[in-house]
Amino acid sequence: xxxxxxxxxxxxxxxxxxxxxxxxxxxxxxxxxxxxxxxxxxxxxxxxxxxxxxxxxxxxxxxxxxxxxxxxxxxxxxxxxxxxxxxxxxxxxxxxxxxxxxxxxxxxxxxxxxxxxxxxxxxxxxxxxxxxxxxxxxxxxxxxxxxxxxxxxxxxxxxxxxxxxxxxxxxxxxxxxxxxxxxxxxxxxxxxxxxxxxxxx
Numbered sequence: 001x002x003x004x005x006x007x008x009x010x011x012x013x014x015x016x017x018x019x020x021x022x023x024x025x026x027x028x029x030x031x032x033x034x035x036x037x038x039x040x041x042x043x044x045x046x047x048x049x050x051x052x053x054x055x056x057x058x059x060x061x062x063x064x065x066x067x068x069x070x071x072x073x074x075x076x077x078x079x080x081x082x083x084x085x086x087x088x089x090x091x092x093x094x095x096x097x098x099x100x101x102x103x104x105x106x107x108x109x110x111x112x113x114x115x116x117x118x119x120x121x122x123x124x125x126x127x128x129x130x131x132x133x134x135x136x137x138x139x140x141x142x143x144x145x146x147x148x149x150x151x152x153x154x155x156x157x158x159x160x161x162x163x164x165x166x167x168x169x170x171x172x173x174x175x176x177x178x179x180x181x182x183x184x185x186x187x188x189x190x191x192x193x194x195x196x197x198x199x200x201x
Contacts, residue, residue, distance in 0.1 A: 036156030
């Protein structure tokens with residue numbers, strides 16, 4: 001076998017080796033995105049069902065004066081934590097000129113995300129089963145669409161964190177999309193409510 005033939009076979013083998021991990025990454029990547037899309041569509045269908053056939057339940061508002069203020073303040077807390085997610089993610093990617101090996105960013109990022117999503121659950125529950133979608137103006141329509149997307153994006157991001165050698169750009173994009181969704185939800189609900197009725201409990 002000539003040296004040229006050997007070099008050609010080595011080159012083909014290197015291409016096959018490089019392509020193999022790329023193919024294996026595509027499956028969990030597609031599965032994570034499909035799971036996120038499925039969650040988004042499911043919530044959208046649930047919203048549509050509740051609009052067509054509402055099922056009111058006894059509302060709860062914890063220690064707040066009413067469910068609207070509970071929803072507004074919990075959404076505001078989730079937005080603050082989501083902003084913290086941006087800051088800690090910047091630290092983890094080395095954008096704050098601090099060592100990326102610092103575990104502080106990883107711990108704060110992980111737990112602030114978990115708490116932020118947990119805070120949105122009673123908000124979403126009250127939105128669907130108590131407050132409802134009884135008056136579909138533009139603000140409520142945008143709010144409902146964003147409400148369907150938030151958990152789909154979260155599920156996709158949560159699953160992709162566990163994918164080895166995932167593309168480096170995918171998590172920042174999903175994280176930015178998640179923050180933008182939380183911000184949009186806050187602007188179309190809590191901010192609107194506070195401007196209309198005041199900033200109190």
